[in-house]
Amino acid sequence: MLDEARPLARERWLEIAERAAAGCQAGPRDPKQSRSRRRQLDLLEAATRVFARDGIAKAKMADIATEAGISVSSIYDYYPSKEDLAYEIPIRRLAQFYAEFLAEGRALTTMRERLRLFLRMAAEYAARNPDWARLLYLEIWPSVLIEEARVRSAIDDFGRIVVALVRDGADRGEWSRELDPYQIATILMGSITHMIITWLLYGRPADLAGAAPAMVSQLLRLVDTCGDWTSAA
Amino acid sequence: MLDEARPLARERWLEIAERAAAGCQAGPRDPKQSRSRRRQLDLLEAATRVFARDGIAKAKMADIATEAGISVSSIYDYYPSKEDLAYEIPIRRLAQFYAEFLAEGRALTTMRERLRLFLRMAAEYAARNPDWARLLYLEIWPSVLIEEARVRSAIDDFGRIVVALVRDGADRGEWSRELDPYQIATILMGSITHMIITWLLYGRPADLAGAAPAMVSQLLRLVDTCGDWTSAA
DNA sequence: CCCAATTCCGAATTTAATTCGCTTTTTATG
DNA sequence: CATAAAAAGCGAATTAAATTCGGAATTGGG
Numbered sequence: 001m002l003d004e005a006r007p008l009a010r011e012r013w014l015e016i017a018e019r020a021a022a023g024c025q026a027g028p029r030d031p032k033q034s035r036s037r038r039r040q041l042d043l044l045e046a047a048t049r050v051f052a053r054d055g056i057a058k059a060k061m062a063d064i065a066t067e068a069g070i071s072v073s074s075i076y077d078y079y080p081s082k083e084d085l086a087y088e089i090p091i092r093r094l095a096q097f098y099a100e101f102l103a104e105g106r107a108l109t110t111m112r113e114r115l116r117l118f119l120r121m122a123a124e125y126a127a128r129n130p131d132w133a134r135l136l137y138l139e140i141w142p143s144v145l146i147e148e149a150r151v152r153s154a155i156d157d158f159g160r161i162v163v164a165l166v167r168d169g170a171d172r173g174e175w176s177r178e179l180d181p182y183q184i185a186t187i188l189m190g191s192i193t194h195m196i197i198t199w200l201l202y203g204r205p206a207d208l209a210g211a212a213p214a215m216v217s218q219l220l221r222l223v224d225t226c227g228d229w230t231s232a233a
Numbered sequence: 234m235l236d237e238a239r240p241l242a243r244e245r246w247l248e249i250a251e252r253a254a255a256g257c258q259a260g261p262r263d264p265k266q267s268r269s270r271r272r273q274l275d276l277l278e279a280a281t282r283v284f285a286r287d288g289i290a291k292a293k294m295a296d297i298a299t300e301a302g303i304s305v306s307s308i309y310d311y312y313p314s315k316e317d318l319a320y321e322i323p324i325r326r327l328a329q330f331y332a333e334f335l336a337e338g339r340a341l342t343t344m345r346e347r348l349r350l351f352l353r354m355a356a357e358y359a360a361r362n363p364d365w366a367r368l369l370y371l372e373i374w375p376s377v378l379i380e381e382a383r384v385r386s387a388i389d390d391f392g393r394i395v396v397a398l399v400r401d402g403a404d405r406g407e408w409s410r411e412l413d414p415y416q417i418a419t420i421l422m423g424s425i426t427h428m429i430i431t432w433l434l435y436g437r438p439a440d441l442a443g444a445a446p447a448m449v450s451q452l453l454r455l456v457d458t459c460g461d462w463t464s465a466a
Numbered sequence: 467c468c469c470a471a472t473t474c475c476g477a478a479t480t481t482a483a484t485t486c487g488c489t490t491t492t493t494a495t496g
Numbered sequence: 497c498a499t500a501a502a503a504a505g506c507g508a509a510t511t512a513a514a515t516t517c518g519g520a521a522t523t524g525g526g
Contacts, residue, residue, distance in 0.1 A: 266473070269473065305475085310473065
């Protein structure tokens with residue numbers, strides 16, 4: 001049943017990560033004039049700050065407009081509603097995140113290293129973009145209400161990539177086929193996102209990006225039959 | 234430095250769990266008439282359903298009032314705002330959950346078993362009360378905005394208990410002192426809550442309570458120097 | 467059965483998102 | 497450069513929904 005003679009056959013993770021990195025076309029409006037294009041970016045940045053500070057529900061369009069230096073009604077020339085404005089933010093950044101992962105992940109040789117990279121990058125990306133992370137992890141990710149296909153899909157890609165990496169690793173014989181890929185993926189994603197959320201809410205660990213590698217090492221022991229014991233810094 | 238002669242010294246988990254189970258006094262209003270007392274419970278149940286279905290932000294007080302069979306303005310005789318109404322729900326149920334854990338946990342002898350129990354119960358409780366779980370895990374837990382001390386404290390107790398169990402276990406020599414209790418607690422809580430969230434959002438695993446024990450076994454391998462390999466069902 | 471406390475509710479009031487119609491700015495063109 | 501069409505911008509309504517208010521109805525003890 002073992003087939004070691006299939007090193008590069010169907011790399012699930014590549015296919016999924018490529019699609020995820022490409023996503024994010026067809027935004028609500030594509031400004032023709034350059035002033036407008038600049039304003040749209042200002043608007044997105046202002047919205048990110050206000051949403052991160054007040055939460056989507058409590059944030060006022062008036063505050064966002066002031067912060068962006070435009071009028072309230074102009075916002076509606078860019079996005080049909082407050083929610084659509086909020087959703088655009090993770091959609092764009094997630095695609096960028098997946099693209100960065102793809103670029104760095106290609107260069108690696110094992111699924112184990114790619115898994116390590118992906119989880120580490122998730123923490124680093126959050127540490128580098130705290131406002132965006134607040135919005136994504138504390139407001140949008142868990143929300144029941146989001147049927148908006150583009151957001152849902154961008155978020156789901158996160159899980160799909162982790163599952164694909166775990167399965168690809170099993171295919172390559174980097175760990176046992178007995179492991180349930182969904183269970184392992186749940187543990188990996190859950191632990192990292194929980195660490196990020198704890199950091200966002202309580203500021204602990206103080207150095208999120210610094211703590212991530214140790215966490216990831218600890219987690220990866222789970223995919224080994226019997227992990228080594230050195231890395232629990 | 235090792236002190237094996239301190240088996241029962243200061244059981245952190247007991248102290249914390251007792252306080253957590255006691256919490257939840259001093260609700261916004263304590264009805265004097267019996268009709269009113271009954272109505273308040275109807276109101277909380279109606280609110281749980283509507284909040285779970287629509288989310289706190291989109292839920293309409295009018296819907297809750299209709300569902301509870303009272304008028305909109307009467308709700309304000311019980312709770313000062315929509316949010317306070319929403320917060321009351323997890324406050325009550327969490328205290329009940331901690332009380333159940335305390336009752337069952339006392340009977341056990343090792344911290345390892347208590348940890349296993351706590352995590353399994355969290356999944357079972359969510360599976361038994363899906364509306365409540367939607368509200369807690371998808372809306373309230375991650376919310377930045379909750380400064381309301383009673384909610385914050387009830388939720389924080391969840392983490393405090395897990396950390397306490399991990400530390401008590403180390404004190405008793407059930408596992409290594411080298412382990413970072415915060416890191417381990419993050420993994421345990423993050424994995425379980427992520428499993429619950431996935432179940433709430435996507436219905437997978439189909440049988441949440443059934444899948445929990447295997448997940449917990451897998452997780453507990455992390456506190457062993459080298460775990461056994463049989464339980465990854 | 468009656469009174470005071472408690473509970474209840476319909477009708478304002480208020481806040482904030484969204485829409486609308488007109489003005490200003492930009493870009494392309496003769 | 498002048499100018500018209502397209503694009504972008506805005507203030508003033510409109511609308512939706514939470515919250516407040518002032519009395520009407522109900523309850524429980526005497």
